[in-house]
Amino acid sequence: MTAREKPTDCGGYHHGDLRNALVVAASELIEERGGTDFAMVDAARRAGVSSAAPYRHFKDKDELLAEVCQVCFLALSETVEQQCVDYETGTRARIIALGTSYLSFVIRHPKFYELMWGDLAAGAMDMIEPRSQHTGFHLLVEALAAWAEREQVVIDDPARIATELWGFAHGIAGLKLHGHIDHFTPGLDVYDLLESAATTLLDGLSCP
Amino acid sequence: MTAREKPTDCGGYHHGDLRNALVVAASELIEERGGTDFAMVDAARRAGVSSAAPYRHFKDKDELLAEVCQVCFLALSETVEQQCVDYETGTRARIIALGTSYLSFVIRHPKFYELMWGDLAAGAMDMIEPRSQHTGFHLLVEALAAWAEREQVVIDDPARIATELWGFAHGIAGLKLHGHIDHFTPGLDVYDLLESAATTLLDGLSCP
DNA sequence: TACACTATGTAAGTCTCTCTTACATTAGGT
DNA sequence: ACCTAATGTAAGAGAGACTTACATAGTGTA
Numbered sequence: 001m002t003a004r005e006k007p008t009d010c011g012g013y014h015h016g017d018l019r020n021a022l023v024v025a026a027s028e029l030i031e032e033r034g035g036t037d038f039a040m041v042d043a044a045r046r047a048g049v050s051s052a053a054p055y056r057h058f059k060d061k062d063e064l065l066a067e068v069c070q071v072c073f074l075a076l077s078e079t080v081e082q083q084c085v086d087y088e089t090g091t092r093a094r095i096i097a098l099g100t101s102y103l104s105f106v107i108r109h110p111k112f113y114e115l116m117w118g119d120l121a122a123g124a125m126d127m128i129e130p131r132s133q134h135t136g137f138h139l140l141v142e143a144l145a146a147w148a149e150r151e152q153v154v155i156d157d158p159a160r161i162a163t164e165l166w167g168f169a170h171g172i173a174g175l176k177l178h179g180h181i182d183h184f185t186p187g188l189d190v191y192d193l194l195e196s197a198a199t200t201l202l203d204g205l206s207c208p
Numbered sequence: 209m210t211a212r213e214k215p216t217d218c219g220g221y222h223h224g225d226l227r228n229a230l231v232v233a234a235s236e237l238i239e240e241r242g243g244t245d246f247a248m249v250d251a252a253r254r255a256g257v258s259s260a261a262p263y264r265h266f267k268d269k270d271e272l273l274a275e276v277c278q279v280c281f282l283a284l285s286e287t288v289e290q291q292c293v294d295y296e297t298g299t300r301a302r303i304i305a306l307g308t309s310y311l312s313f314v315i316r317h318p319k320f321y322e323l324m325w326g327d328l329a330a331g332a333m334d335m336i337e338p339r340s341q342h343t344g345f346h347l348l349v350e351a352l353a354a355w356a357e358r359e360q361v362v363i364d365d366p367a368r369i370a371t372e373l374w375g376f377a378h379g380i381a382g383l384k385l386h387g388h389i390d391h392f393t394p395g396l397d398v399y400d401l402l403e404s405a406a407t408t409l410l411d412g413l414s415c416p
Numbered sequence: 417t418a419c420a421c422t423a424t425g426t427a428a429g430t431c432t433c434t435c436t437t438a439c440a441t442t443a444g445g446t
Numbered sequence: 447a448c449c450t451a452a453t454g455t456a457a458g459a460g461a462g463a464c465t466t467a468c469a470t471a472g473t474g475t476a
Contacts, residue, residue: 015454035327039433050455055435057453114327119243122386137392159393163383164405168372171379175371178330184345185367197372201405204412223425247462258426263464265424 019057021047026068034111036065036120065115066124072109072116073124079105080136084143090150095143096198099169102136103194106173113177137162153206161205168197227265229255234276242319244273244328273323274332280317280324281332287313288344292351298358303351304406307377310344311402314381321385345370361414369413376405 015021025046029038040061041051058064083101087094106113115121140162148155155161175181176190223229233254237246248269249259266272291309295302314321323329348370356363363369383389384398 018453040435041433049453051434052436052456053454061434117382117386118326119322125387125391160396160401160404163380163389163393163396163401164376164408166388167379167383167401167405168376169379170383171375171377171381172371173379174325174382175375175378178325179333180374181371183333185371188368188371193368193371193375196368197375197409200372200409200412202412203415204408204410207411207415226424248464249462257424259463260427260465261425269463 015047015049015053018047018049018053022054022057022064023067023071026064027071030068030115031111036115040064062120062123065120069115069121069124072112076102076105076116077135081134081139084139089143090146092147092199092202095140095147095165095202096195098136098140098143099165099194099198100191102166102169103173103190106170107176107190110177113174117174137166140165147202148205151206155205161201164201165198168201169194172197223255223257223261226255226257226261230262230265230272231275231279234272235279238276238323239319244323248272270328273328274335277323277329277332278335280320284310284313284324285343289342289347292347297351298354300355300407300410303348303355303373303410304403306344306348306351307373307402307406308399310374310377311381311398314378315384315398318385321382325382345374348373355410356413359414363413369409372409373406376409377402380405 022043025043026038028046029042030036040054043064044051044054047053054064058067080098080101084094084097087097106116109116141158144155144161144165145158147153148158172181172190172194181188181190230251233251234246236254237250238244248262251272252259252262255261262272266275288306288309292302292305295305314324349366352363352366352369352373355361356366380389380398380402389396389398
């Protein structure tokens with residue numbers, strides 16, 4: 001989860017790229033301390049400025065976290081997009097790859113889970129909307145529609161099935177991260193689980 | 209989400225049931241203010257005691273919240289258990305009712321979502337474990353096994369399928385509460401979605 | 417009843433953290 | 447060179463979590 005580019009160093013009284021540096025610092029602190037419970041002044045010190053400086057760029061701590069949240073969602077959609085290009089359009093493998101890469105991203109960034117899926121994120125979502133045309137969700141809808149056409153399966157609403165699969169991946173990720181899966185079904189591999197669930201679901205769609 | 213019984217009033221210097229009263233007060237504050245961002249002193253005042261009194265009963269605020277969290281999970285499993293008894297064992301309806309009641313509970317208590325599925329809850333889980341034999345999850349496993357037997361479907365591991373369905377319900381709830389479903393597929397009814405997803409999954413299992 | 421002991425409450429204060437205010441410095445345009 | 451806007455600093459106000467020293471109440475025991 002690298003947040004954009006590193007800040008351009010410039011040593012003088014004026015930082016030059018403080019806003020961005022603070023986003024990077026906040027991301028690092030979240031990764032290191034396992035959550036958003038770092039002090040604003042820590043992010044400021046890490047960027048080499050005083051405790052009041054961040055408030056020139058962010059109204060409050062939540063606004064900084066919202067920006068970090070956006071960066072995370074951009075990284076998520078980029079990851080998902082990159083992972084699926086290796087798989088041919090219309091194949092089950094592509095659909096499964098979309099789900100797996102989503103699940104993998106969420107699980108590989110546990111420290112960012114609260115930030116991305118907590119209350120704060122709901123507000124931050126509005127700013128990501130403009131990008132929504134290229135988001136992973138639409139890739140999933142397209143992948144499903146292509147699969148249905150190729151397999152001669154009738155699907156009235158691919159977006160609906162996409163939401164089901166998304167819910168799957170999202171739910172599995174949440175349950176895994178909070179230890180519920182390890183508690184109730186220890187040893188279960190979540191990637192296997194996602195693949196078999198998706199497979200069964202597609203089976204159910206293409207059944208008579 | 210009513211937390212146990214109301215505290216026994218007793219007016220004197222000693223409260224008599226402060227620990228419980230604080231859990232109730234905290235629950236009310238979460239409901240009213242929409243999260244766990246209430247001040248410890250507010251819960252204390254609501255129970256009619258000073259700001260330091262709660263620390264006689266809870267090590268810190270997290271410990272109070274953990275207790276509220278436990279109450280929530282007890283309420284959840286009770287709700288799920290009560291909802292499913294109306295449906296005959298071995299039917300699809302029972303399986304779907306288990307999922308629907310779970311989804312419904314989570315969605316009807318949005319203010320408690322962070323508390324129940326956030327980082328704090330992971331620690332609070334250990335104390336609920338003793339009850340896990342009667343938790344909703346095992347009802348789901350049993351319902352699936354009964355259905356498979358009745359329908360002559362071979363399922364090697366009902367717990368695995370149960371986890372898939374749980375993930376479904378959990379994911380749909382999370383996506384709905386954070387506005388993602390309304391954003392990408394506006395107007396979609398999540399209960400319909402859960403039912404059709406579960407149906408398709410069972411179709412996939414009972415297919416050739 | 418008298419006494420000790422423990423549980424539970426209060427008052428007052430400390431510490432940390434967010435955010436504000438008043439002032440200082442710098443970059444860039446004219 | 448000078449003005450202005452942007453961006454930084456120093457100092458502190460205020461909120462809220464938690465602590466410490468002390469007060470009060472119930473309970474068991476002689």
